Amino acid sequence: MDCEICGRGESVAIILIEGAKMNTCRNCSSHGKIIYNLRDEPKKEKPISSKTQEVEDIVENYAKLIHSKREGMGLPIPVVAERINEKESYLENIERGHMKPTLEVAHKLEKELGVKLIEKLVEEVGPTAAVSASKGITLADFVVTEKKRSK
Ligand SMILES: [Zn+2]
Structure with a gap:
């Protein structure tokens, strides 16, 4: 359908001019209030149809997992702390369950100790x-x- 104002452009929007609805091209759509944008419509609908998002979370028994895995590998806390570039005290607190590691730290510990600390929730x-x-x-x-x- 062609633009009802200039008659040349392809109509991409329905606008309201003085109470009348008109199909207009992109250029002419600025003459009135846009009430329906044909071009933008599919883009808006797509994410609505199925929306799930993955959320990463630290497993509940992270403290035990880290502690037993580290002990099992015979690595002292200072060594692991240095390898993941975090403070010893921070790692100690994590192993005691006093502090929850951030996702970033958990990722580093997973890599370093080969232990699963992050669960993905949909x-x-x-x-x-x-x-x-x-x-x-x-x-x-x-x-x-x-x-x-x-x-
Ligand atoms: Zn036009």
Whole structure:
């Protein structure tokens, strides 16, 4: 469809001019208030359809894991601390469970000691929950239909 104002450009937006809706090209869309942008629409919809994000978290028994692994490898705290470029006291506190290592430190310890300290959690964000809910309704409807048929 061509622009309803200049008649030349490809219409990419619907704008409101003096109460009238008009299809306009990008250049002419500045003449009124944009109420619908055809070009931008797909970009906005895409992330909504399925949105999950991976979240990294430190495992709960990190202190034991680090301590036993380090002892098992026969590495004193100062050696490990130096290798991962952190303070001895910080590492001591982590092993005692007094302090939770940051993800950065946990990554370094994982690499250095060959121990798994980080778990990845998949978090569902917003609209996905709505999608699952609607799927649940569909499934329930399906079951009801099947029951009716079997009678
Ligand atoms: Zn135009």
